[in-house]
Amino acid sequence: MSPLPAPDSKGLQARYPDVFARPASARLATPLMLLGALVVFVFGLVHLGFSPQRMLAGLHQLGWITMMMIPPNPGTSLPLYLKALGETLSIALLGTTLAATLALPVSLLAARNIVPSSLLRFPMRRFFDTIRGVDTLIWALVWINVVGLGPFAGVLAIAVSDFGAFGKLFSEAIEAADRRQVEGIRASGGSALHEIRFGLLPQVAPVIAGQVLYFIESNTRSATIIGIVGAGGIGLQLAEQIRVLEWQKVSFLILMILVAVAVIDWISERLRLAIIGRRAIA
C-alpha cells in the first residue's frame, strides 16, 4: 500500500479563498450574537432582582415546602376536590366544542381557496391573531365581569381564546386540502354544496377532529388554572390552598391534575388513532 499523497494545501487555499480566509465579520458574527444574548441575560438577572442570597434563601424555603407536601393528603375535602376536577374537565370539553363550532364557518372566510379576495381574508387573519395574542386568563377576567364568578365564565374564556387558535388552524387545514377531489365532484355535476360536502369535508374532517382532540387535551391544562382568577374548576381550590399554606392539600391537588391530564391524554390519543387511523402517525 502506498501512503496517501500529501494534501496540496496551497492549491486548496488558492481555490477556496472564502473557506480558508473568511472575512472577520463572518467569523465574528456568531460569537458576537452569543455575547449579545449573554449581556442581555446578565442585565435581566440584575434588573429582575436575582441575587445568590435570595436564590439560596428561596431554594431553602422551597425545600422546606416540598418536605411539607409529603405525604399528599386531601383531608376531608376529597368530594369537594373531585367535584372541582369534574368542573375543570367540563370547562375544557365545553369550551373547546363551543370554540370549534363557532370557528368552523368563520375559518372558511379566512381560507385562500374559499375566499380568493385578500380584502376579507387579511382582516380575518389579523382578527384571529388579536384574539390569540390575549391570554386565556385575561379572557377569563373579562368574562367574569360579564357572567359573574364561576365555571361558566371559564367555559366562555376558553371558547374565545380557542376561537382564535382554531380559526387559524382550520383555515390552514382547508387551504391544504387537495383541489382535485373538489374538481372531480364538479366534473361529475355536483353543486357548490356538494363540492364542500363530498370534496372538501372528507379531507378536512379528520385533520380538524385531531386538532380539536388535541385542544381538549391542552385545555384540560388551561382549565386547571383559570380558577386562579375565579373562573371555576380545580384552580380555585389550588390557589386557595396555596394561599393558606396547606401544602399537603396542594400536593394532592397537583397530583390529581397530573393524573387527570394523563388520563385525558391517553383517551384522546386512542380517539385520535381511531379517527385518523395509523397512517397519519406512521
Add this chain to the structure above:
Amino acid sequence: MFEIAIPHRMTAPVALLPAAQLATLNGAYRRAVARKRWRLSLGAVLFLLALFVAAIGAEVNPRMLWSHFGNFVSYFDRILHLDDGSFVVSNVAEWLWGLRKWSWLLAETILISYVGTLFGTALAFALNFLAAENTSPAPWLRFIVKRLLEFCRTVPGIVFALIFVIAFGLGPMAGVLAIALHSTGALGKQYSEIVENIDMKPVEGVRSTGAGWLACMRFAALPQVAAGFASYSLLRFEINVREASVMGFVGAGGIGQELIVAVREFYYSDVSAILLMIVLTVFVIDIGTGIIRSRIFGGGRRA
C-alpha cells in the same frame, strides 16, 4: 388545452356487471356504509351526552348568557371610552397616560420571558441528551429524566409561580423561575425528539477518526440539531411572552399586575390601553421571531 381524440363516438361505453354479481357487490357496499354511519351516529350521541353532563357540571346557563351578553358587548364599549365619556381615540394622551410606566412594565415582561426561556433552554439542553433514546447512557436514567420533564411540562407555569412567590418572595424572580421550569419540561421533550431523529452516520464518521463522546456530540450531533433547537426556543420565547403577561396576576412581576388592578378596580380605559399594548407587543415578537426563524433555516423557507 389538450385535444383528446376519441374514435367513432364521444362517449365510452361502461361495462355493466351481471345483475346477480352487481346485487351482491351493492349489498356489501350498502352494509359497509350503514355500519360506518351507525358507528358515527353512536359516537355523536355519546359526544352529545358528554356535552350535556359537562354543561351541568360547568353550571352553564344560556339564559344568563343571553341576558348578560349585552354586558359583554357593552364592556368593550366601556373600555373604549374615557371617564368623561369621549371615545378613547379622541384623546390619545389621556388614554395612554401611563405609557411610560406601562412600557417599562412590558419591557420587564419581555425580559422575564427572555431570561426564563434562556434558563429553560440551558436546562433542557443539559437534560435532553439523557432523555433521547439514542444518546441516553442508561435506561433507568432516561426513565427518571423523562418523568421529570413530564412533571415540569404538565404543571402550569402559573401554579409554579404561585408557589415560588411564597418561596422566593413577590416580584419578577418568581415569574422567571416559573417560566424557566415550565419551559424546561416543554423544550426538553421537543429537543429529545429532535435528537432521536438525527442521522447517526456522521456520529460514526467522527468516532471512526478516534474522537471521544464529547467530540462526537460537538461535531456530529450538534450541527444537526442546532437549528431545530434554536427554532423551538424562539417559539417558546414567543409563548412565554404571553405567559409572562399574566404572571403579574399572582404577583410574579410584569404588566399583569397593572392589568388585574385595572380590571378589578374598573379603570375601563386603562384596560383597553394595556390590552392594546400587550397585543401589539405580542404581534411584534411574533413577527420578529418568525423572521429570525426563517433566517435560521435559510433559503427563505418559512416554517
